[in-house]
Amino acid sequence: MPGMVHIEQLGVAVGEFRLRDLTLDTAEHEYFVVLGPTGAGKTVLLECIAGLIRPDRGRVLLGGKDVTDLPPEQRRVGYLPQDYALFPHLTVRENLGFGLMVQKRQSEIPAKLEHYASLLGIGHLLDRLPDRLSGGEKQRVALGRALAVDPGIMLLDEPLSALDVATRERIGDELRRIHDRTGITTIHISHNFAETLRLADRVALVRDGQLVQVGTPEEIMRQPQSRFAAEFVRSENILAGVAAGTRIRVGETVLTSTASATGPVCVTIRPDDVEALTTAAADAFRATVVGIEARGDGYALHTQGVLPLTAFVSRSEYRRQQFEPGCSVWLRLPLAAVNVFAAGGDEPANHPNGDQAA
Amino acid sequence: MSTRPRSLPAADRMFRTVFGGTLGLAVLVIVGILGGMAAYVDWPRYVRWAVTTPDGHAFLAQVWWSVRLSFVTSIAATFLALVVAIPAAYALSRFRYPFPLVVDTILDLPIVLPPLVAGVALLTVMRYWLGPLFDSLGIQIHYTARGIVIAQLFIAAPFAVRAIKAAFDDISPRYEEVSRTLGCTPFQAFYHVGLPLARHGILAGTIMTWARAVSEFGPILIFCTASEKTAVLPIRVFLFNSAGDVAGGVVTSVILILMAAAALLGFKLLGGSRLSL
Numbered sequence: 003m004p005g006m007v008h009i010e011q012l013g014v015a016v017g018e019f020r021l022r023d024l025t026l027d028t029a030e031h032e033y034f035v036v037l038g039p040t041g042a043g044k045t046v047l048l049e050c051i052a053g054l055i056r057p058d059r060g061r062v063l064l065g066g067k068d069v070t071d072l073p074p075e076q077r078r079v080g081y082l083p084q085d086y087a088l089f090p091h092l093t094v095r096e097n098l099g100f101g102l103m104v105q106k107r108q109s110e111i112p113a114k115l116e117h118y119a120s121l122l123g124i125g126h127l128l129d130r131l132p133d134r135l136s137g138g139e140k141q142r143v144a145l146g147r148a149l150a151v152d153p154g155i156m157l158l159d160e161p162l163s164a165l166d167v168a169t170r171e172r173i174g175d176e177l178r179r180i181h182d183r184t185g186i187t188t189i190h191i192s193h194n195f196a197e198t199l200r201l202a203d204r205v206a207l208v209r210d211g212q213l214v215q216v217g218t219p220e221e222i223m224r225q226p227q228s229r230f231a232a233e234f235v236r237s238e239n240i241l242a243g244v245a246a247g248t249r250i251r252v253g254e255t256v257l258t259s260t261a262s263a264t265g266p267v268c269v270t271i272r273p274d275d276v277e278a279l280t281t282a283a284a285d286a287f288r289a290t291v292v293g294i295e296a297r298g299d300g301y302a303l304h305t306q307g308v309l310p311l312t313a314f315v316s317r318s319e320y321r322r323q324q325f326e327p328g329c330s331v332w333l334r335l336p337l338a339a340v341n342v343f344a345a346g347g348d349e350p351a352n353h354p355n356g357d358q359a360a
Numbered sequence: 361m362s363t364r365p366r367s368l369p370a371a372d373r374m375f376r377t378v379f380g381g382t383l384g385l386a387v388l389v390i391v392g393i394l395g396g397m398a399a400y401v402d403w404p405r406y407v408r409w410a411v412t413t414p415d416g417h418a419f420l421a422q423v424w425w426s427v428r429l430s431f432v433t434s435i436a437a438t439f440l441a442l443v444v445a446i447p448a449a450y451a452l453s454r455f456r457y458p459f460p461l462v463v464d465t466i467l468d469l470p471i472v473l474p475p476l477v478a479g480v481a482l483l484t485v486m487r488y489w490l491g492p493l494f495d496s497l498g499i500q501i502h503y504t505a506r507g508i509v510i511a512q513l514f515i516a517a518p519f520a521v522r523a524i525k526a527a528f529d530d531i532s533p534r535y536e537e538v539s540r541t542l543g544c545t546p547f548q549a550f551y552h553v554g555l556p557l558a559r560h561g562i563l564a565g566t567i568m569t570w571a572r573a574v575s576e577f578g579p580i581l582i583f584c585t586a587s588e589k590t591a592v593l594p595i596r597v598f599l600f601n602s603a604g605d606v607a608g609g610v611v612t613s614v615i616l617i618l619m620a621a622a623a624l625l626g627f628k629l630l631g632g633s634r635l636s637l
Contacts, residue, residue, distance in 0.1 A: 074540035101542030
């Protein structure tokens with residue numbers, strides 16, 4: 003399986019950044035996003051896979067082959083650094099053909115140039131120098147340069163972070179389209195969960211050089227398994243409770259979950275799963291709106307009642323129901339929205355009746 | 361509606377006057393000293409003398425010999441300095457190595473050493489340690505043009521290392537890293553990426569290294585002595601002055617100043633002023 007990546011007990015320290023016995027697997031043809039805050043060691047991980055950093059411990063296997071001791075040029079990886087690093091002294095054409103030239107595969111250059119210029123829409127840029135390209139154009143050229151040498155896997159280091167919001171979404175979709183066309187296993191580094199949701203087949207959440215959780219974007223978003231994960235994906239409603247089977251006591255309230263647990267737990271509920279109504283409903287909690295916060299595509303209602311909860315409402319819903327600070331609301335929590343995980347060292351310190359969710 | 365001319369606040373005016381005035385003074389001192397020296401010679405008369413009289417012809421022949429010797433030795437020294445400096449500077453810029461402070465200090469030593477000490481060191485090593493070896497091969501080093509090249513190289517090579525390291529430091533190692541993932545060996549990454557990207561800095565460093573080599577005096581005086589055979593331009597200035605020919609010394613010095621000015625101009629046009637020297 004040429005595109006499979008297996009990282010085993012990887013440990014390395016580079017300046018302030020380190021990886022601590024990180025183990026990870028990607029499937030062939032997968033678009034895999036490594037997600038985490040700045041300083042989590044994501045780039046170090048990518049550079050270990052590319053062979054630019056030698057790990058102190060552990061192994062890197064690409065396509066089942068142990069490449070830990072191989073130099074970068076023998077690993078068949080395509081690497082797209084955050085700043086693209088297009089060779090400034092070479093034209094776009096020369097940048098695209100560079101890998102084939104040094105690998106003495108000159109005869110392939112014309113066909114590859116035509117193919118990737120067409121796939122990436124950069125045919126009109128071939129004679130330009132990199133300093134005459136926009137951010138998005140640079141990125142496409144860098145991508146073409148990496149793809150032209152037929153890599154077994156692609157490594158993308160925060161490829162969208164230097165772009166403006168509109169370009170970011172368009173280029174993000176392009177990255178996914180190109181991945182789907184080429185089928186090359188891709189590892190993409192990101193600190194942006196929204197970007198991850200758009201692109202990833204699976205996500206590895208990392209923090210301080212350690213793996214926190216692996217799953218589909220939906221799993222990471224709906225079922226975070228630690229307080230860090232819940233906060234990173236902005237679950238916002240993070241409450242401490244005690245579980246007995248599927249029933250969880252949170253303060254004076256009992257919630258029901260689809261998952262079963264025992265003992266001290268954390269409960270997370272995404273604001274967009276909390277249904278806010280201005281009229282009484284039988285299976286809803288009554289609460290008072292204590293704050294309203296405008297967000298990109300709607301409003302967050304911070305409420306206080308038997309539980310301190312934040313609900314998210316769309317702009318149209320907000321206008322229709324006429325929410326305002328001090329008004330009463332009824333909050334309904336669908337069964338599937340209540341996520342539970344065992345309380346560890348990073349469970350919420352606040353009692354649920356405190357100001358936790360505000 | 362009348363408009364008042366904008367004037368700077370008093371504190372700003374005072375600040376600009378003091379600092380700008382100091383800058384002007386610094387420029388004036390250099391121009392004054394060099395100009396004052398050049399003004400010592402009655403140039404039209406001197407040129408007429410040099411072109412029309414036998415003594416003048418002899419003077420021109422001496423200066424021409426010195427110009428040629430200076431060019432040949434300094435270009436050879438610069439070439440050899442680059443052969444050493446380019447890989448050494450790359451290693452200094454890119455690799456982690458033990459005791460970096462010690463290595464850096466050792467490399468800078470020939471630059472800050474009193475020229476006399478550099479000459480004594482070269483003379484001692486070449487005469488007593490390596491001398492017998494070269495003698496057995498029938499090659500004489502000290503008191504010859506070869507010796508001049510070695511003396512110039514001893515000072516110019518560390519200078520070139522420093523200048524070229526600055527050029528490599530200016531280039532993100534990311535380019536070479538990317539080239540490695542595209543299939544380059546470390547040598548190919550250096551040749552195809554590092555070297556071409558640093559070319560302006562290397563060229564600027566080369567010019568300054570040459571300027572340094574061509575103006576070398578102290579080590580050459582000690583290692584090769586001041587003689588007709590070893591009279592590069594600075595030695596020629598020394599010989600004229602020692603013989604009481606002040607005008608000859610001034611004329612030769614002016615030639616050296618023009619060469620240095622041309623080198624500096626070339627260096628700045630190549631963007632080398634960004635490099636720390």
